[in-house]
Amino acid sequence: MTDTATISKGSDWGYAPAPESTDHIRLKDRYGLFIDGKFTPPASGKYFKTINPANEKVLAEVAEAGEKDVDRAVQAARKAHDKVWRKMSGRERGKYVYRIARIIQERARELAVVESMDGGKPIRESRDVDIPLSAAHFFYHAGWADKLSYAFPGKKVSPVGVAGQIIPWNFPLLMVAWKVAPALACGNTVVLKPAETTPLTALLFAEICQEAGLPDGVFNLVTGAGATGAALVKHPDLDKVAFTGSTDVGKAIQKALAGRGTKLTLELGGKAAHIIFEDATIDQAVEGIINGIYFNQGHVCCAGSRLFVQESVEEEVIAKLKARMETLIVGDPLDKNTDIGAINSRAQCDRINDYLKIGVEEGAELFQTRCSVPGKGFWVRPSFFTKVAQSHRIVQEEIFGPVLAIQTFRTLNEALEKANNTPYGLSGGVWTDKGSKIFKVTRGIRAGVIWANTFNKFDPTSPFGGYKESGYGREGGRHGLKPYVELT
Ligand code: NAI
Ligand code: MG
Numbered sequence: 001m002t003d004t005a006t007i008s009k010g011s012d013w014g015y016a017p018a019p020e021s022t023d024h025i026r027l028k029d030r031y032g033l034f035i036d037g038k039f040t041p042p043a044s045g046k047y048f049k050t051i052n053p054a055n056e057k058v059l060a061e062v063a064e065a066g067e068k069d070v071d072r073a074v075q076a077a078r079k080a081h082d083k084v085w086r087k088m089s090g091r092e093r094g095k096y097v098y099r100i101a102r103i104i105q106e107r108a109r110e111l112a113v114v115e116s117m118d119g120g121k122p123i124r125e126s127r128d129v130d131i132p133l134s135a136a137h138f139f140y141h142a143g144w145a146d147k148l149s150y151a152f153p154g155k156k157v158s159p160v161g162v163a164g165q166i167i168p169w170n171f172p173l174l175m176v177a178w179k180v181a182p183a184l185a186c187g188n189t190v191v192l193k194p195a196e197t198t199p200l201t202a203l204l205f206a207e208i209c210q211e212a213g214l215p216d217g218v219f220n221l222v223t224g225a226g227a228t229g230a231a232l233v234k235h236p237d238l239d240k241v242a243f244t245g246s247t248d249v250g251k252a253i254q255k256a257l258a259g260r261g262t263k264l265t266l267e268l269g270g271k272a273a274h275i276i277f278e279d280a281t282i283d284q285a286v287e288g289i290i291n292g293i294y295f296n297q298g299h300v301c302c303a304g305s306r307l308f309v310q311e312s313v314e315e316e317v318i319a320k321l322k323a324r325m326e327t328l329i330v331g332d333p334l335d336k337n338t339d340i341g342a343i344n345s346r347a348q349c350d351r352i353n354d355y356l357k358i359g360v361e362e363g364a365e366l367f368q369t370r371c372s373v374p375g376k377g378f379w380v381r382p383s384f385f386t387k388v389a390q391s392h393r394i395v396q397e398e399i400f401g402p403v404l405a406i407q408t409f410r411t412l413n414e415a416l417e418k419a420n421n422t423p424y425g426l427s428g429g430v431w432t433d434k435g436s437k438i439f440k441v442t443r444g445i446r447a448g449v450i451w452a453n454t455f456n457k458f459d460p461t462s463p464f465g466g467y468k469e470s471g472y473g474r475e476g477g478r479h480g481l482k483p484y485v486e487l488t
Helices: 067-085 090-106 108-119 123-144 172-185 200-211 226-234 247-257 282-298 311-325 346-361 412-419 435-444 479-484
Strands: 033-035 038-040 047-052 057-063 157-159 162-166 189-193 219-221 240-244 263-267 273-276 306-310 365-368 383-386 403-409 427-431 449-452 485-487
Touching (some): 033 067, 047 108, 067 162, 067 189, 067 219, 067 226, 090 108, 090 123, 090 172, 108 123, 108 172, 108 200, 123 172, 162 172, 162 226, 172 189, 172 200, 172 479, 189 226, 200 219, 226 247, 240 247, 240 479, 273 282, 273 412, 282 306, 282 311, 282 403, 306 311, 306 412, 311 383, 311 403, 346 365, 346 403, 403 412, 412 435, 427 435, 435 449, 479 485
Parallel strands (some): 162 189, 162 240, 189 219, 273 427, 306 403, 427 449
Antiparallel strands (some): 033 038, 047 057, 157 485, 365 383
């Protein structure tokens, strides 16, 4: 008798656990600030804890930077800019940036595991998306360092100076790369503040800068929460501020900088329209919907969080979507089978659950998968709402979780009108067999990035950024160099 003959239909066909090993991870109990090339304690002596959101265990204590520390970091960055980095040839600067890229590749496995432990994202994503893209951003920008005069022909290109950069918790190391790589390649020095729930890969990045022999003070790291970020923005000696995060904090930063010459770029929230036409390849489109909203637990500013399905294929799309969603595995982020990891923090989990309640109260119909979730940690099952109206809060506001709002449309113009009925303008998506429809939709939606027959694809050569309340300025590509150069 062969093995297959013994398999009964009632067998449990679930995947066996496939946990990534953590044996090679050596986290310190306590991390200081990284200022002028050295790890140093904060002036206040205060530390905060960063936890693993999948089991609520403390991973390490991290220094809380106050005004004095921020000032020290900005002074170090100023000195390094004026005395060393600005004067160095692009070719020499490029060598350091290449070196950083290579060390990220060498330490990729460690970085991926720490990213998943600190922030809750599935190892498959940190291993295959976050870390390789972070290295790619450094490689790409290293290549620009000695070619800036080709990027801006006929212009004299100089660095802007000292950049204060504040990043969120959804793509911790990748946001370090998006911010730091163009800044350094263009001759600027940096004071970076990572998010308070995910500081660990930024701290490992500081170690990487040491390993690369980056001159002291070129990259400085101040850890802490919103108050540390506000202290950085307030510092009078910054030439440039770059922020990625919520629209509310973006607006507060814009106000704080009003009347100052400090340059500012903002990459804020989104509520992307994802449009499926009846002529699309429905099975592929369903994969696109899944990737659009359930990638990284939906903690994605460009997530396809508003789905518009042409009325004639509504039933088919929803039936296939439900079936596909039931196969999604929610659980241990370090398990290689996991599709959806832990929600980044208790606060974010509460926000998402509040929106689930709001949606039901507004009269929408909620669907959630039946998968099991672990007892400890922060989890939300993949969810969507149907019977939603344009005015519903779940349609207008960024939820930043695995929650999709589904609407239908009859004509292309109706789809465009609904898609643009949002305060945001970061991204969008369209699925159709017809090239002409792709052009009509991509021209008709006011958003910085629009994907056609795919979603959530990123590349360092491609500029990323928004319109309206999604912010301004671009990151990536030649456009992304602009905020970091003075052209004369
Ligand atoms: P947030 O905007 O407060 O956090 C982003 C970063 O800004 C963190 O490093 C934080 O410490 C820092 N920050 C907070 N207050 C600050 C201030 N006054 N001055 C300077 N820096 C400050 O976002 P939060 O509260 O963690 O998440 C709330 C919502 O924001 C999410 O539900 C989501 O809708 C949105 N969000 C959007 C992101 C995006 O990539 N577009 C990223 C993170 C959050
Ligand atoms: Mg954490």
